[in-house]
Amino acid sequence: MNNPAPAISPPAGIGDHKPANQAVLDWVHEIELLTQPENIFWCDGSERENDFLIAESLKQNVLLKLNEKKAPRSYLHRSNPNDVARVEQFTFICTPTKAEAGPTNNWSEPAETYSKLQGLLKGAMRGRTMFVVPYIMGPPDSPLTKIGFEITDSKYVVLSMRIMTRMGEIAVKRLGSDPKAEWNRGVHSLLDVNPERRFICHFPQDNTIISVGSGYGGNVLLSKKCLALRIGSYLARKQGWLAEHMLILGVESPAGKKHYVAAAFPSACGKTNFAMLIPPKHFAGWKVTTVGDDIAWMQIRDGRLWAVNPENGYFGVVPGTSCKSNPNAMKSIERDTLYTNVALTDDGDVWWEGKDGAPPKHAIDWRGNDWTPDLKEKAAHPNSRFATPMRNNPVLDPQVEDGNGVPISAIIFGGRRSDTMPLVFQAFDWEHGTYIGSTMASETTAAATGAVGQVRRDPMAMLPFCGYNIGDYFRHWLETGKRLTDPPLIFHVNWFRKSADGKFLWPGFGDNMRVLEWIIDRCDERIGANESAIGYIPRMQDLDLDELSGVTPNQMRELLNVNAEEWQKEISDHAKFFASLGGVVPKELEKQREQLAARLR
Ligand code: GTP
Ligand code: SPV
Ligand code: MN
Numbered sequence: 137m138n139n140p141a142p143a144i145s146p147p148a149g150i151g152d153h154k155p156a157n158q159a160v161l162d163w164v165h166e167i168e169l170l171t172q173p174e175n176i177f178w179c180d181g182s183e184r185e186n187d188f189l190i191a192e193s194l195k196q197n198v199l200l201k202l203n204e205k206k207a208p209r210s211y212l213h214r215s216n217p218n219d220v221a222r223v224e225q226f227t228f229i230c231t232p233t234k235a236e237a238g239p240t241n242n243w244s245e246p247a248e249t250y251s252k253l254q255g256l257l258k259g260a261m262r263g264r265t266m267f268v269v270p271y272i273m274g275p276p277d278s279p280l281t282k283i284g285f286e287i288t289d290s291k292y293v294v295l296s297m298r299i300m301t302r303m304g305e306i307a308v309k310r311l312g313s314d315p316k317a318e319w320n321r322g323v324h325s326l327l328d329v330n331p332e333r334r335f336i337c338h339f340p341q342d343n344t345i346i347s348v349g350s351g352y353g354g355n356v357l358l359s360k361k362c363l364a365l366r367i368g369s370y371l372a373r374k375q376g377w378l379a380e381h382m383l384i385l386g387v388e389s390p391a392g393k394k395h396y397v398a399a400a401f402p403s404a405c406g407k408t409n410f411a412m413l414i415p416p417k418h419f420a421g422w423k424v425t426t427v428g429d430d431i432a433w434m435q436i437r438d439g440r441l442w443a444v445n446p447e448n449g450y451f452g453v454v455p456g457t458s459c460k461s462n463p464n465a466m467k468s469i470e471r472d473t474l475y476t477n478v479a480l481t482d483d484g485d486v487w488w489e490g491k492d493g494a495p496p497k498h499a500i501d502w503r504g505n506d507w508t509p510d511l512k513e514k515a516a517h518p519n520s521r522f523a524t525p526m527r528n529n530p531v532l533d534p535q536v537e538d539g540n541g542v543p544i545s546a547i548i549f550g551g552r553r554s555d556t557m558p559l560v561f562q563a564f565d566w567e568h569g570t571y572i573g574s575t576m577a578s579e580t581t582a583a584a585t586g587a588v589g590q591v592r593r594d595p596m597a598m599l600p601f602c603g604y605n606i607g608d609y610f611r612h613w614l615e616t617g618k619r620l621t622d623p624p625l626i627f628h629v630n631w632f633r634k635s636a637d638g639k640f641l642w643p644g645f646g647d648n649m650r651v652l653e654w655i656i657d658r659c660d661e662r663i664g665a666n667e668s669a670i671g672y673i674p675r676m677q678d679l680d681l682d683e684l685s686g687v688t689p690n691q692m693r694e695l696l697n698v699n700a701e702e703w704q705k706e707i708s709d710h711a712k713f714f715a716s717l718g719g720v721v722p723k724e725l726e727k728q729r730e731q732l733a734a735r736l737r
Pocket of ligand 1: 457
């Protein structure tokens with residue numbers, strides 16, 4: 137399933153949708169000469185094309201069809217076991233100077249990198265089909281919307297891009313024939329799926345991405361992390377907007393008042409779950425709707441921030457998803473879903489750790505091996521994913537296609553922290569909020585290769601995704617704040633604080649509504665808080681805790697506690713982190729730290 141597949145030959149009318157734009161044709165020709173594919177398949181995004189590509193993928197064992205009754209129009213793909221997550225160590229920002237990429241990115245010199253990649257791509261598509269995938273990121277009528285073309289030799293990538301983006305004819309039409317129009321060039325080849333020849337390279341100045349040697353998720357769906365975040369953040373700074381690793385949700389009170397909130401949590405830290413939250417029974421009349429689950433593009437209008445979701449689907453973490461934790465995600469992935477690296481049951485359904493009900497007595501695990509519940513190996517990979525169209529989401533926000541975006545009342549930062557960070561606190565103002573975002577930290581997860589569970593600083597959840605110097609990024613946040621006359625309030629949350637015996641103190645998921653309500657009420661200036669050294673923290677009576685089961689008053693106090701000793705360590709880690717960035721941190725943020733230290737004293 138995970139090996140590159142040989143060329144396919146489409147019938148007339150499929151795969152021959154050549155765009156008119158000469159700049160695109162010239163570029164495709166250049167890549168054709170380099171990679172030497174057997175043939176070129178020009179995608180138009182039609183149903184007919186999709187049906188054909190699925191049929192070919194089934195024949196070539198790239199996909200496996202799931203039981204049509206249990207998982208209609210859904211498929212399973214297994215990636216190479218050496219290729220199951222993003223590879224941050226092989227991800228490069230190739231700006232003319234190292235300083236432009238900054239202290240948090242791997243940098244490599246553009247000319248050398250192009251030449252190295254050309255060496256790897258030479259003849260790489262021999263015997264394979266080269267697909268040209270046109271797509272747009274953003275609602276069709278948004279001023280923020282960007283056009284991209286991805287060349288790939290993977291049908292799995294084409295099928296995923298059709299779910300994750302607005303793909304095909306819509307992009308070709310939007311680009312038109314102007315050879316000077318702005319569009320992103322993305323080149324992807326599986327090569328031989330070897331970690332030693334795996335590089336994800338970004339050339340912001342050229343609006344170009346080249347990804348080789350992987351077939352997995354954020355490494356190869358170039359629209360997502362590569363364009364919408366790394367290149368996107370670079371363009372955003374130049375053009376005066378924000379590209380952020382944030383979900384966007386709508387929250388409507390029983391009185392009918394609606395707010396929109398954006399939240400940045402690092403990978404596998406709860407964005408999709410929060411964006412689809414179902415309030416507990418006690419919150420009758422409250423409604424949460426999803427605008428986006430991973431990426432927000434935000435622009436300033438009338439002194440406010442307005443956000444669009446550039447994507448068209450969800451590439452979500454599967455393990456832990458259940459009717460208990462996230463019923464809306466379960467409904468979204470009931471059909472039309474492309475699963476990667478989950479387990480296959482004997483009746484052709486999918487299974488994963490944390491799914492409702494008892495584990496199957498026998499299954500085929502994510503690697504394709506027999507699996508029984510007594511084995512200690514997991515049946516589904518911890519970073520197994522679903523790709524599903526956002527139209528499947530039963531709580532999709534009605535404004536999701538609005539090119540103007542939705543007005544953001546609050547920005548929330550958050551991470552996985554077993555200690556130190558209270559359940560929620562509010563920044564005093566935008567600059568303080570920028571400081572909180574710039575110093576946030578989280579325990580690492582399976583979304584990227586490497587150790588799991590280690591606390592690392594991950595500013596604004598953008599450490600792996602900021603396409604330029606992080607100091608300039610902090611500066612851009614500060615400058616954006618100055619341009620806002622009605623800025624969102626900024627908060628920090630932590631669903632993952634643990635008790636001394638290592639158990640989560642907070643039930644999370646739907647109960648996060650209790651925190652969200654406080655946040656909304658703060659925006660409407662109708663709820664109190666305690667002014668602490670780190671920011672405003674709700675007192676017990678400020679949170680609606682009725683019918684909350686399993687949390688004792690003592691645990692609640694622990695959740696809201698600011699432990700002086702832990703915060704001394706925290707602030708000294710902030711200082712170390714800033715120092716490690718080698719002098720790029722704006723002085724306003726250094727000053728914020730000094731003020732925090734003084735308040736803590
Ligand atoms: P990416 O797609 O990698 O950007 O991840 P994400 O931020 O969208 O995370 P997601 O919502 O998929 O959640 C990741 C994991 O965290 C899943 O296993 C969830 O079950 C778990 N999780 C999400 N929300 C909560 C919560 O409130 N409490 C606890 N304890 N776990 C949660
Ligand atoms: C993340 O890691 O933040 C993801 C998954 O959203 S991937 O698209 O693989 O980057
Ligand atoms: Mn993500």
